[in-house]
Structure formats: structure tokens, C-alpha cells
Amino acid sequence: GNSVTQMEGPVTLSEEAFLTINCTYTATGYPSLFWYVQYPGEGLQLLLKATKADDKGSNKGFEATYRKETTSFHLEKGSVQVSDSAVYFCALLPGGSYIPTFGRGTSLIVHP
């Protein structure tokens, strides 16, 4: 079956620190990969996506590269801000399917 594994949180960083949130997946075929962000009390917002191997998704200073050989899609940001504090979800959508699979989420806390 399909699954997404994210690193356990919370991840606690100081402002301007480098961020990495690990995500690995198991899927048949060639899925599309996504990162979503959820701010407190809100729904999920699409942060970035990649649809094929070696694609890099990027948005708002965040980026992630689709690595087929390691089945990974790690999220990175060079310099985090307090406003980046949120829960981040990695997700996959198998090719030809309409049913996504989400990871459990990783909470990020950024201190001033």
C-alpha cells in the first residue's frame, strides 16, 4: 500500500536557522508529492509540489526535491521565521489515483 513517513516533531528552531523536515514514502508507480502547511485553527494550504523524479518544488523560500532513488521528499528552508511556525504535512498522490495519502504531520516551532 501507499504510505508517507515524516520525522517526529516538534521541531524547535531559532529564527534564521536552517530547516529540514524529512519525508519518505512508499508507493506503487510514480506518485506526485506534496507539502502542505496548516496554521493553528486553519485548514491545509498547498506549499509546494513535484510531479516527477528530480523535480524541485519551491515556494516562499521552502523547497523540496523528488528523489526517486531514496523515495524521499525532504522539506528545506534556509532561514526560518517565527511566522513559519505551523504543522507541515507531506503527502503523495499515486499516478492515476484521486486518493491522496498524508503523513502524520511535523510541528515546527520557531522562536525569536
Add this chain to the structure above:
Amino acid sequence: DAGVTQSPTHLIKTRGQHVTLRCSPISGHKSVSWYQQVLGQGPQFIFQYYEKEERGRGNFPDRFSARQFPNYSSELNVNALLLGDSALYLCASSLDGGNTIYFGEGSWLTVV
């Protein structure tokens, strides 16, 4: 343009009762999907509808049902509520059920 809108935002129900949650997709979007997000977990897929037809169903009991109306809005119904149904219910819309979906802010259901 308005995003995905859901109602009600919060509600409290008693075990055994029935609940109806509503969703209006982004204008022009023909696909609506529903997710259950239990605290501390990622969203779990419940249903997807496209052009008023059910296109996908997740691993949820028959107590959960949904429909999509001619204007593409949707309802999620849950019968015989259990304490374990307490969760954030998210609706998402997309043009055609493809890989870019937009979430609403969700309906918080508490079953007591």
C-alpha cells in the same frame, strides 16, 4: 474569489445523533473531496465526488455518506455518531480531482 467554504465551523453532538456538514467549492471547481483529521494526525480521505458522481471512497464505515449537488456543493453526513468521530472534517475542491486541491478551514465536530 472566495475559497472553499465550510459550515458549520464548530458543532457539538451527542453519541447516536446525526450530523450534516456542508461545503461550497471554489467557483469553477467540479470536484469535492472530504477528509477526517483527528488531532495529531494527518487527514484521512473519506470521499471524492466529481460531476455529482462518487469517484473514490476511503476506509470509513457506511455511517458516513456524502453527495454532490448540481451546483457542485457537497454534504457529508454521519449517522449514529460515536465519540471517535470527533475530529476536524476538511473539504477540498479541485477543477477535476487532479493533483492540485484547495482545502477549506474545516468543521470541528465534537461528539459527547
